[in-house]
Amino acid sequence: MATPASFFQQQHLARRNSRVMVVLFLLATAAVITAVDVVVAAIYAWQSWSDALSSGPRTFAEAFAHVPTGVHLTACIVAAFIIFLVSAINVTRLGAGGAAVAKMVGARRIEAATRDPLERRLLNIVEEMAIAAGVRVPAVYIMDSEGGINAFAAGWDVASSVLTVTRGALETLSRDELQGVIAHEFSHIVNGDMRLNIRMIGVLAGILFIGSIGQFLMRSSRDPDNKGSMQFYLVGLALFIVGYVGLFFARLIKAAVSREREYLADASSVQFTRNPDGIAGALDQIRTAARGSSIAGRYAEELSHMFFGQAVRLRLASLFATHPPIEERIRRVNRQFVSSEYRRRRAVAVATGAAEAPAAAEAAGAASFAGVQSGGRREGDIGVAWGRSAADSVKLVGALQPVKMDYAARLLKALPEPLRVSLREPDGARAAIIALLLAPKEEVLLAQLEALRSASLMALAERAATAAVYTRDLGPAYHLPVVDLALPA
Secondary structure, three states: OHHHHHHHHHHHHHHHHHHHHHHHHHHHHHHHHHHHHHHHHHHHHHHHOOOOOOOOOOOHHHHHHHHHHHHHHHHHHHHHHHHHHHHHHHHHHHHHHHHHHHHHHHEEOOOOOOOOHHHHHHHHHHHHHHHHHOOOEEEEEEEEOOOOOEEEEEEEOOHOOEEEEEEEHHHHHHHHHHHHHHHHHHHHHOOHHEEEEEEEEHHOOOOOHHHHHHHHHHHHOOOOOOOHHHHHHHHHHHHHHHHHHHHHHHHHHHHHHHHHHHHHHHHHHHHHHHHHHHHHHHHHHHHOOOHHHHHOOOOOOOOOEEOOOOOOOOOOOOOOOOOOHHHHHHHHOOOOOOHHHHHHHHHHHHHHHHHHHHOOHHHOOHHHHHHHOOOOOHHHHHHHOOOHHHHHHHHHHHOHHHHHHHHHHHHHHHHHHHHHHOOOHHHHHHHHHHHOOOOOOHHHHHHHHEEEHHOOOHHHHHHHHHHHHOOOOOHHHHHHHHHHHHHOO
C-alpha cells in the first residue's frame, strides 16, 4: 500500500505534469495560429511574385521575406479570433451548468426525499463529502439506462456542479467503493478540473473550425481548370492540413492532461477517504464487469473525458485515451492490491452486511458530539476539523481532508432523524432554515411565528415551530451543514 507521503508526491507530480501539458496545449494552439499566418503570407508572396514586374522580387523566398507586417498581424488576429469565438460558443454551451449536461445525457435527478435504499446511500455519501469540503451539496443524477460502472461531475464551478452516477455503479459498487468514486469526482470539483476540460474542449473546437474552413474552400473549388478555383483549392488544402494536424496534436496533449488529472483525483480520493481499497475496488469491479465502464449514450464520446472510467473505446487508445489503464490506476493507489484476495474479503463483508455499513468514523455516532450542543460546544473537536480561526476556516473551504470527512460523517449521524428527513423535501427544508433564524426567547419566538402566520404562511409557521424543537438544541457548528443539506431540496 502506498504511504501518505507517496500520495502527496503523486499529487504534486500530477499537478506539475498537468501544468506542463497545459503549456504545451497553448503552444500547440499558438503553432496553429502561426501556421495559418504562414499560409496567408505564402499566398500573398506568391501573388506579389507572380504579378511583379522586373522591378519586383526575383524569387519567391524574397517575396515571402518582404510580406508586410500588417499581413502577418491580420492573419494572426483573424485566426486567433476565429478560434476564440468558436471556443467561447462551445464553452458557453458546456458551461451552462452541470444540470444541463446531466439532462443532455438523459439522467434523472434523484429527489432529496427518495426512499430507494441505493439512492439514499448515494445521497448520504454526497452529503458527507459536501459538508467535509464546506461547499453546497450538489444535485445528484442517475443514468437509469446505463449498466456500465461510471460517474461524472459536471458544471463550471462548485456552485453549478452536479454529480451523475450510472445505474450500474449504484447497483454494483459497495458503499466504500462508491465513496471512493464520489471522492474522486469531488476532487475534480474542488480542483477546477471541469472548468479546465471545458476550456480545452472549446479550444479544440476552434482549431477544428480552421480545418473545416479549409474543407469548405476545397469543396467550393469545383473547377480544377480555373486558375482562381485552383488557388482557392490550394488555400483550402493548406488550412485543412493545418487545422487537422493541429487538432491531432492538441487532442494528444488534451488526453495527456486528462490522464494526469485522473491520477490526481485517484490519489486525492485515497487521501480523503483513507481507504485505498475503496477506489481500487471500484476500478477492479470495472475491470471484471461485463460492460466495464462503457457508456452507450449518443454523447458518450463528446463527454468521455468527464467520466470516472473510460466511457468509449478509441482507436490508438494508448495515445488518445482520456483515462490511464485501470491496472496502472490500481497500482498507483494500492501497490499491494490483489484482486482475488480483495474479492474474497468483499464477499465476506457483503454476506455479513458490513459492506453496506457506514465507515467506522460515522458509526461512532453522536457520542463525540454530545458537547457540541448549545451550552456545551467542544471547541477542540470543531477546531481540529474546521480551523481555529476565521482565516483558517476560509482557507479550508473547498479543501477535503480526512479529519473533515470523519467530522462530517459524525455530524450527519448526530443530526436528529426527524430533522434530516424534513430537509429532504422543499417545505421541510424552508422550515428548517427559518427555524435556525428563530429567537431562543419564547416571547420573541412567538412573535416571529405570528408574523409568519399574518403573512399567510400558516403551514410554514407550523413546520418551522416543529423544526425549532430540534434546531434550538443544535450548536453553531450545525447551522451551516443544515443549510447545505437544505439547498438541494
